[in-house]
Amino acid sequence: MRPKTNYEFVRQTLRSEIIEGVIEPGARLVQTELAKRLDVSTTPVREALQDLAREGLVLLDPHRGAVVRSLSLDEVREIYELRMVLEPMLLRKAVSELDGKELDHARRLYERMETEQDVSRWAELNREFHHTLFAPADGTRLGDIVASLRDSAIPYVALSLAKPDQRADSNAEHAELLAHLRDGDLDAAERLTRDHLAATLRAIEESRSTLS
Amino acid sequence: MRPKTNYEFVRQTLRSEIIEGVIEPGARLVQTELAKRLDVSTTPVREALQDLAREGLVLLDPHRGAVVRSLSLDEVREIYELRMVLEPMLLRKAVSELDGKELDHARRLYERMETEQDVSRWAELNREFHHTLFAPADGTRLGDIVASLRDSAIPYVALSLAKPDQRADSNAEHAELLAHLRDGDLDAAERLTRDHLAATLRAIEESRSTLS
DNA sequence: GCAATCCATACTGTGCACTTTATAAAGTCT
DNA sequence: AGACTTTATAAAGTGCACAGTATGGATTGC
Known part of the structure; x- marks a missing residue:
């Protein structure tokens, strides 16, 4: 069952992929790639990434992009x-x-x-x-x-x-x-x-x- | 001095308005109104609201909008x-x-x-x-x-x-x-x-x- | 060898179209 | 007639394509 908003769908998908290690710490998260893979536009992807950043799972620099946060x-x-x-x-x-x-x-x-x-x-x-x-x-x-x-x-x-x-x-x-x-x-x-x-x-x- | 991204500007503005009580708990936050007032499009406003929601300052229901969270x-x-x-x-x-x-x-x-x-x-x-x-x-x-x-x-x-x-x-x-x-x-x-x-x-x- | 410039990449922002939600009016059933 | 369901409509959030813009690296010139 798919959530009622796209950005929530992206958020949950990325979240579990990061948690399960499918996407490894340090990996770059390129908006356009993720958008194409999940078959949505970049907007919901961006919103999902910002959410994950605030949660601490992802590092997000303005104008530079997101990487999966790797912890020391x-x-x-x-x-x-x-x-x-x-x-x-x-x-x-x-x-x-x-x-x-x-x-x-x-x-x-x-x-x-x-x-x-x-x-x-x-x-x-x-x-x-x-x-x-x-x-x-x-x-x-x-x-x-x-x-x-x-x-x-x-x-x-x-x-x-x-x-x-x-x-x-x-x-x-x-x-x-x-x-x-x-x-x-x-x-x-x-x-x-x-x-x-x-x-x-x-x-x-x-x-x-x-x-x- | 204005932050380098618009959504960050909106986030900081709304944040301090909520904290200082300019916008009261329970007040509705309508994307289009805020966008017009701050002279940006709705997208950065939306992203700022989601950020504030994750922080707990705002309550955000999908397809229903945001209100300033009032605490019991x-x-x-x-x-x-x-x-x-x-x-x-x-x-x-x-x-x-x-x-x-x-x-x-x-x-x-x-x-x-x-x-x-x-x-x-x-x-x-x-x-x-x-x-x-x-x-x-x-x-x-x-x-x-x-x-x-x-x-x-x-x-x-x-x-x-x-x-x-x-x-x-x-x-x-x-x-x-x-x-x-x-x-x-x-x-x-x-x-x-x-x-x-x-x-x-x-x-x-x-x-x-x-x-x- | 260094610095300024250029270029490719990818992020950010806009306007618009689509969709959902809530409200109110009209219709239906008991 | 009253209550409930259904349907129209308005308001607002969501998503998309595309244009704008910042960043890092490569290239050029000195």
Whole structure:
């Protein structure tokens, strides 16, 4: 199903292509090329790029064009530092309004993740898993900020997910998180969230230092 | 001095008009009207509106148009709750890279605020004062988030500033903050920042409940 | 070797046509 | 007759083709 405006269609398309790594960090985004490929005019493309720029996924210089933003390790660290502060807050806010249906959905996602072998499919499930838990806070400032931070970092998380045991660790933590939520133990859930993020950051740092 | 692109010009113009209250919360923003008034075509206006929408200053429904976002008390509370967490972090980050020149500038701003009687001029100085202290963190995620949160709330802070003693309190707190920074007492500065925000929020809550 | 100029590329802005939405009037059903 | 649905119309947002313009690199001349 296609969104009701073209610029929204372009935005969503580019967004997921960047997040999934189809378009790599550093790649140039030429308006006319994208317009031709997506079969729209340049105007909606331009508007989508500006939107992505404000979100931090893309770097946009006036009269010079757009490139997919590539993050330094320091920037990734900043994102995780922020998430470690904000996600526990968000969790507390969202969980109180979370009903059983959404928790069930999260549980099903978790079960699928346990058996999923394909990395990119696992990552997509992971994204949906977290989104589901935070769904009640969707329109809020905090919800938007966290979602945007998480998306910005996804291409870099991918690096650390290459190792299967990293995914296994994540799965275990997800199970634990669901258990805490079921028991209503918010403090433990908050702590786990922070630890989960810290562990992910460490994994990214390691995979980074062995590469570049 | 006019920015090098038209859409940036429109963005800055509308932004300051909204923040200063020239355009009131709830007001409709019609593309063609704005375009005629600012003597540009509708395209740059549209792009500016989308930018402001993503920033949270404006509400934009596809095919229906834009209105200046008006915040409920709950939303103002959320903004302050976030600022109370993030600004101390930002302070710590920015201050370590703050050189004497910027601190001097902040001090001069503070001195002007002490004698300034006009409310809107005082508010503008206040904005510049805080911006100066956080300037080193300008390009960072955290810096952008805090700046955007602060701007969103400005029209509502204005309510509480009507009372002169509220401004006097703020002036005193600014002096104290500068003293802490000079002494390098970051812990005290952080605490003060939080208290300052809490006090402002309380003032807003009071002025709100007596009005609506 | 350096600087000014030229040129290709791609972004920005305009005017217009198209589409959607909301309002109001006319028609239909019970 | 009243309420609901349908249809016309006006207002405003969206998208497109094309013209205008800024940027970076190549070329020319000194």
